Amino acid sequence: MGCLGRIRKRLKGHSCRKKKIKPCKESHPPNVSRLGELQSSVPSAVAPQELQRTSGRAPRMHPYQERNHSVVTVHHQTTGQESRLIREKNELRTQLQQKTDEGVRIKGDRDEKRRKDEEIQDWIRRQWQLQQRDNAGRDAKRELELRNERMKETLRQKDAEIAQMKESMDATERLPKIGSQRQHQAEHNLRQSMEISEKEATRALKEKNDLTQKINTLQKELATKDERMGNDKKQTEAILQQKERELDSLRTALGTENQHLRTQVESLTAERDSLQTTIDSLKAERESIRQQYTEVKAVAENFQYRLSNEFCIRLASDETNMENISVKHRPAKIAEKFAQIESKEWVEAKEVLDERFDDEKTNIQILLFMLKFACKCAQQVFDGFLSSEACRLYNPVATTTDILLTEQNQNSGGSPRVPGSILKEITAFLKGTCGDCDIESLMQSVVDKMKEVHGDDIAPILQDTHVRSFVQACCRLSWQMAVQQPPLTVLTSNTHYDDKCHQLWYNSPPPSKSKGVSRDEIDYYIWPELRHSDKVLKKGRVCLKPIPR
Template sequence: MATMSEKDLKADAKNFCESLANVFMMKRRDPQTQHLLQKSKSLIEALLQEKRSKTERPSIPPKPARAGGGSMGQLWVKLDEMKRENDELKKKLHGKMHDEKTMQSKTQGPGEVIITELHKSKTENETLRSQLEKSMTSIKELEKVNLTLQDEFKRTKVAHDVAQKSLEKVKQEQKTLESSLDTVKTENDKLKMRCTNSVKPMKRADNRFVENINEKCRPSNIALLYNNLESQQWVDAKEGLEDAGYEDEEMITKFLCDILMVTYSICTELLTDIDNGIAGLLKDPSKLLDSSFLDCTKDSLCLPDELLHSIKDVLRQNYEDIDPEPIVTKCKEKVRCANEWDQFEGVLGHKSINRYMEQCACVTWQMVVQQSPMWLSTSDTYFDEELHKLWWSCDKSSAKMIKFFVWPALYDCRNGNLLVKGCVNTSME
């Protein structure tokens, strides 16, 4: 009987120690773990206290067993054996903890099963908790995105409403403008009718004073050629004179302007000679045999207007066939005769100067063969902003009197409409 009870006690102690080892593997914050630890701690302290009290007491020889007291002696003996075994198990416990963590016992007690399940549950709980935290973080981020999208939607909606109102306002303004345009068109038509009924049409014998757009040689095209002459050949000629060593800009510009005016006068005289010559030939065709005929026709009677206009039509149609070289030669002769341009005699054969003279001849010839000859003017003495443009070196605030023309003004006829402003150099007095 004593051996059975001793074996039971040993088995209980062994199971308790194994359970205690498993408990050490768990976290101590678990209530069941704490309870088992406290229980083992109290038991171990009680056994240690009892062992200390035994060692401190003097050894007393065991009393002979009394009748009826044998069972208590055996219990004390078993208790001492259990204490010794418990101490040995404590020493072995620390060495076997690592092996018992990796190996599972074939036979597990109910406490071990509960602890294992509790460990699994805690691991799953921690995993679920981390997932829950991630989900909560994602939910917060999505809530922020949702709030941002809601704000954007509100702003977009407000902007859409404003744009819708602006569109409606623009549509209303468009309707108002359309109605106003219709009203203005109606009033314009009425005014046209009134003007047509009140003004009597002018009677004209022919259409020769109206510009014919079918002709290339017409005032508007000539005005374009005149502008190109200033911006191209005139600039090249000016640079050629500067390269040749002429530094006085005033003298250069006056010289080039005079060349243009001389060419214009030569073309005008040429047309007059044609008029007088034809009139003289029609009067006496035999005069054509006389080589000095043209010199004698200065005072001849002019052609009738209708015949002269017909001749000019032919001249305008053939304006591209005219040879500018005789006109250039005549211009050079006149320049040489003028004493004030003696210093430029050496550059009259320069390419840029010659090209400038040829272009002047072609443009001015087209001017004089118009039905009403176009007019180049350098006769103004006072600066007028509507008729003149200032040379770059002149001050507009002090522009009053015209010193000289850098570029003549072009009119569609004498005292007619201005086509190209003249460029002038001015002074205070």
């Protein structure tokens, strides 16, 4: 057997050796499925085709490649275990944070405190398990370091074998030229094997350095997380002690309050018994008083009904005796509206007329005519309503034909006599609707009358917003005045000044200072008097004639 044969035999024997890897000292079996996934995801260090011989035999893994493959497998196993440990540690930290939040919300229940204690014990057990797993990771790291030392030792042995083979090759140089070709081929294969071994050794060393750096980083992170978890545990224990002290104080306070409440309940029970006796006597007295009240109420209701009927009849015939404040459109409110129109709508409409006509007196008379004509039309509408509808309500059978209605109007002087009760219902209905009813027809009558008296020159003025607002206010007020009983009227027929009925215009001459009946004559009315029968509700505004000297 030559030198080349011995080299082949040694390589063959080395490839048949098996590396014995000690199992990781863990309390739980390794995750085989996860390791399989990691091994499948790592590419092989050297392609098998590079070691395939030209003789056509099946490819066989090189010893250095087999060694590198085992190192990569162990490295990925360790990395997978550390990743799993980190995930479990994060999960335990999340659970610890949740339990800490639950401990803050403890309100002093003993059962809840016991449950929290059990959770803390469980957390301590999990922490212990985590510590055990950390210890297992450290053991795996030490095992990895031992394997690296063994690999270095193996590399040194191979280097020694390579040196011996070089010496053998030097000795074979003296052999005949027949074996020189085989020797060159063996040297070439040996160089390739050495280059591959050096590359694998360099790669393994680099991976080892990376793994060492990662392990150091993980150790630092584990130390930081352990410190944080210790701080969180201390805070949780402090909060639990504080809540326990609060629970003890609350129990003491509740015991004192319960004793006080029992005393109050006993006193209230005695008081309730005494009050019940008083209530029984008062109920008997109430029944007797209720019976007396029922008898008196029946008499009072009968008297009130007779008095109300009599009062309604009198009030419907003349509302000046007493004013019902529950009616929205009563004479007092109409008087306020009468004065408001003079101070607002009348002033705005007069300004529009003053811009068109220069004569102030003529403008005032135009506005006064609008108001007086609106009152006249409203009264005619109300009288017509009584003549047509009120008679049908009073005697519907006899008024079904126009002939009977005409005879009745002639016998009553043109205005039917309506009983007080029916007249009251009619006026009450009209008073309720006079503020919202449609007055367009009444406004149109005033506009047509103004065009008839003053011609088409006044038509543009009647279209003005302020003038139209004045006409609308006058028509609304006139209808509210007409539905009263008796109706409200405007008066401009007095010829002499009376301070009880009149007010002076701003540019009117002053009245005479003589005592007795005033002899001052009225030149013209600016705003009429408002009267309810003989009662003056609002004074009229007048301008006196100048006193001759």
